[in-house]
Amino acid sequence: MKKIFLSLVVIAAVFTVSCDRDFNTLGSDIVGDGHYEFDRYEVQNLSAYTVKTGAVQSNNLVINSLGVYSDPAFGETISSFVTQLELPISNPDFGIDVTFDSVNDSVYLYVPYFSRQTATGLGIEANTYELDSIYGDLNGSFDLKIYENGYYLSDFDSQDPTVRQRYYSNQKGLISSSIQGGLLNNSSNTAENTQFKFSKEEIIIYETDGEGNYVDAEGNVVLDNTQRVIKERLAPGMWINLDKATFQTKIIQASSSNLINNNVFKEYFKGLFFDVASNGGSSPLAQLDFSKGYVAIQYHSKNEIGGESRKNIIKLNLKGNTVNFFENSFSQDYQSVLDLPFGVNQDFLHVKGGNGSVALIDLFGPVNPETNVPFELEELRSNNWLINEALLIFSIKNNGQKNPKRIFVYDADNNAVLLDYIYDGTTATDSKNNKYIHDGFLKVNSNGEALQFVVRIKNHIDKIVNNDDVLSNKNVRLGVSVTENINISALANVFEVDPLNGLEKLPAASVMNPLGTVLYGNTSAIADDKKMKLEIYYTKPN
Structure with a gap:
C-alpha cells in the first residue's frame, strides 16, 4: 500500500472544470499539493482479455461510416x-x-x-x-x-x-x-x-437564367465571375x-x-x-x-x-x-489476438469499434469458495474505508493506430452503465464531451503522443465495497469499448453469440466508431508503469 497526498482544491477543480477544457491534455487531476492526506490502494488482482464481437447489429445507427480505412494495427x-x-x-x-x-x-x-x-x-x-x-x-x-x-x-x-x-x-x-x-x-x-x-x-450554387447562364442581381447574363449572384451556400x-x-x-x-x-x-x-x-x-x-x-x-x-x-x-x-x-481484412497481429483462448489474462488489450472487439476485466482475483466473494474484496470490505475516488487507468501501446478520442467502461454482466455514468450530469459545449468527470478521454503529451485513458468509477467501487445489499453489491465483470458518443448508452446485439465468451451485446456507440486502441494489460510481462491499474483513494475510519 502506498500513501500519496491530494489537494481538495485540485479535486474541486476536477468537478468544476470548464466545459471548454482541453480534454486531451494529460493533467494532474490526482496529485495535489499536500493540504490533506489520503491513502491510495492499488488493487492487486486484475485480469483482462480481448473478446471478438463478430458481426454486430448495425441498423438505424445515429452515425454511419462510408469509405475505406487502413489502420496499421488493425x-x-x-x-x-x-x-x-x-x-x-x-x-x-x-x-x-x-x-x-x-x-x-x-x-x-x-x-x-x-x-x-x-x-x-x-x-x-x-x-x-x-x-x-x-x-x-x-x-x-x-x-x-x-x-x-x-x-x-x-x-x-x-x-x-x-x-x-x-x-x-x-x-x-x-x-x-x-x-x-x-x-x-x-x-x-x-x-x-x-x-x-x-x-x-464549400459548395456554392449560383443564380442562372433559363438557359443555364449565370446572371447578376438584375437577371442579366454575366461572364465576369465576380458579378454572379449566390443562390445558396452549403457546407x-x-x-x-x-x-x-x-x-x-x-x-x-x-x-x-x-x-x-x-x-x-x-x-x-x-x-x-x-x-x-x-x-x-x-x-x-x-x-x-x-x-x-x-x-x-x-x-x-x-x-x-x-x-x-x-x-x-x-x-x-x-x-x-x-x-x-x-x-474487414484484419492484420495478422490483430487476428492472432482475436484467436486467443477466452478468459486468459493478456499482455495487450485490443479494443476496436465496428465489428471488432471489446475488452473484459475481472476485478479482485480468486474467489473464496465459502462466500463466493474474491478474497481481496473481502479484505477491502473489512476495512470500512471511506472511498474518495477510484481510477481505472489504461496506458496506450502505440502500434501506429489512430486512437479514439474516448473509451467507455460498462457492466458487461448485465449490459448496463455504471453508477458513475448515471450520476455524472456534467455537460460541455460539444455534447460528445458530456460526463467529463466520469472521463475516459484520450490523454496525450505535449507532442501529441497518446499516453493514457483514465476512467473514474468511484461510485461503482464504493457500491461493491461498502454496500451490504448482496443483490446490488455484486462484483461484476467490466467491459471496455470505444465510443462515438458518450451520451448514447443503447446496446447493439452481436450476430452470433460465441458460447465460450457469451458476449450477446455491446454498446451501440462502439459500432459507430471505426477506430481502435491497443492498451497494456496487467500481466507480469508488462512493466509496472505501463500496467492497467485500479487505484482506490480512501480515508481511514476514526
Whole structure:
C-alpha cells in the first residue's frame, strides 16, 4: 500500500472544470499539493482479455461510416451503407405538363460532412472549412457505386411483429443481390464514382437564367465571375449527380398510389445503396449523419393550363431504416489476438469499434469458495474505508493506430452503465464531451503522443465495497469499448453469440466508431508503469 497526498482544491477543480477544457491534455487531476492526506490502494488482482464481437447489429445507427480505412494495427475496413428515403409531404403535387430540362434540371445527392468554418470569404468567395470525423488519407479515393435498393428494410420482425427488425453488419449480400436498375452516380466526373473523394470545399450554387447562364442581381447574363449572384451556400458534403431518367420515371411520373404516404412509398422505392470498394490506393473513411442529407429532384411544370412553365424542386430525405455494412481484412497481429483462448489474462488489450472487439476485466482475483466473494474484496470490505475516488487507468501501446478520442467502461454482466455514468450530469459545449468527470478521454503529451485513458468509477467501487445489499453489491465483470458518443448508452446485439465468451451485446456507440486502441494489460510481462491499474483513494475510519 502506498500513501500519496491530494489537494481538495485540485479535486474541486476536477468537478468544476470548464466545459471548454482541453480534454486531451494529460493533467494532474490526482496529485495535489499536500493540504490533506489520503491513502491510495492499488488493487492487486486484475485480469483482462480481448473478446471478438463478430458481426454486430448495425441498423438505424445515429452515425454511419462510408469509405475505406487502413489502420496499421488493425487492418482494413470497408464501410458500405443503405438507407430508405422519405417524401417531404404525402402525395406531392408536381403540377401539369411536367418536363425535365436537359440543361437547367438535374438530380443530385447532398450529404453534409462534419465540419467547422474557419474563415469567411469576401463577397462571392468561398468560406473556408475544416473537416472532422474523416480518417485516413483525405487526398485518397475509393470506388463508390450508388444503386436503387431492391430489398425492403422492414420495421418489424416478420416472425414476431412486436419486435423491431434487426439488421447486421455482415448482411450486405441482402442488398447487393437485390439491386434495381443501373448505376445512379454515372457522371463522367470520376470524383463522383470510381475515384470518389471527400472535399473540404464549400459548395456554392449560383443564380442562372433559363438557359443555364449565370446572371447578376438584375437577371442579366454575366461572364465576369465576380458579378454572379449566390443562390445558396452549403457546407462541405457529398455532392453527387444522379441519373435523371431514373428519378423522372420512378418519382415524378410515379402513380399517385405509390406516393400516398411514406409507408407506401418505402415499399415502392426501397432506398439507395452506397456500395464501396477499394481502388487499391490510400483511401479515407468518413463518419456521416445521413439523416441530414437529401436527394434533390429539379423539374419544370405549370401550375395551371396555359400557365408559365416554372422550375420546381422536391427533396427526398435520407431517412427511414438504414444499415451500415463492414468488410474487414484484419492484420495478422490483430487476428492472432482475436484467436486467443477466452478468459486468459493478456499482455495487450485490443479494443476496436465496428465489428471488432471489446475488452473484459475481472476485478479482485480468486474467489473464496465459502462466500463466493474474491478474497481481496473481502479484505477491502473489512476495512470500512471511506472511498474518495477510484481510477481505472489504461496506458496506450502505440502500434501506429489512430486512437479514439474516448473509451467507455460498462457492466458487461448485465449490459448496463455504471453508477458513475448515471450520476455524472456534467455537460460541455460539444455534447460528445458530456460526463467529463466520469472521463475516459484520450490523454496525450505535449507532442501529441497518446499516453493514457483514465476512467473514474468511484461510485461503482464504493457500491461493491461498502454496500451490504448482496443483490446490488455484486462484483461484476467490466467491459471496455470505444465510443462515438458518450451520451448514447443503447446496446447493439452481436450476430452470433460465441458460447465460450457469451458476449450477446455491446454498446451501440462502439459500432459507430471505426477506430481502435491497443492498451497494456496487467500481466507480469508488462512493466509496472505501463500496467492497467485500479487505484482506490480512501480515508481511514476514526
